[in-house]
Amino acid sequence: AGNGGGGSGGGGRGDGGGGRLSYTRGEVAAEAKTSIALALPVMLSFLLQMSIGVVNILTVGHLGEVALGGAALGNMWINCTAMSLAIGALTALDTLSAQAYGAGQPKLLGVYLQRSLLMCFLFSCVVVVVWSFTEEALLALGQDAAVAAAAESYVMAYAPGFFPALVFESLKRYLQAQGDTKSPMYVMGVVALSHPLLSVLLVGPVGLGFVGAPLAMAISMWL
16 A cells, blocks of 8 residues: 555656656747847847947047047946936836736736836936036046036037937837837837937037037937
8 A cells, every 4th residue: 555655646746747848949949039039129229229329429539539538428427327227227117017918918018108207207307407517526526627517518418318218218118028129129220320410410510519419319319
């Protein structure tokens, strides 16, 4: 009887451990193909987005050392004081949106997006106030006076584009949670292609000079 019980217990363990532990090459290849199809547009979208700041540096580089330093410092200030904080907070939308979509609750998915946009707007208002003290903050950190002044001009010229940049980030996560990673890539493709022309146009022919580059970036964010 003891042996019978042991056999039964062993059978139970066999049934419990009967989950599938291996996959065919075709299944692995199909899964890899799906993952790449989702990840590649996200990667390209990120690279295109980063190219905008690089274009600005290249555009103002010929205007002199102060302009180049102001643009580089301005980009760093934007990222450190606002963009990195906002992107970090928006990662919560990735999780919440995916959960809502997976649970078949599109209404909740929309609610999360609306709340995200509201928080982005409020955060943008605070950021603009903080950025108005950019020169003072940079001087307190030991930066050159001329470069600090140029950095504040750069940051404030970009300020109108900060909120739409966060709107894009929210909408990007909203779409990606539903498996649409290509639409944000297409949008950034259009922006990345048009921004260099707009930046050169505002800095040169239009005659805005140094502030033309960040203003072009702000306009690109509204696109």
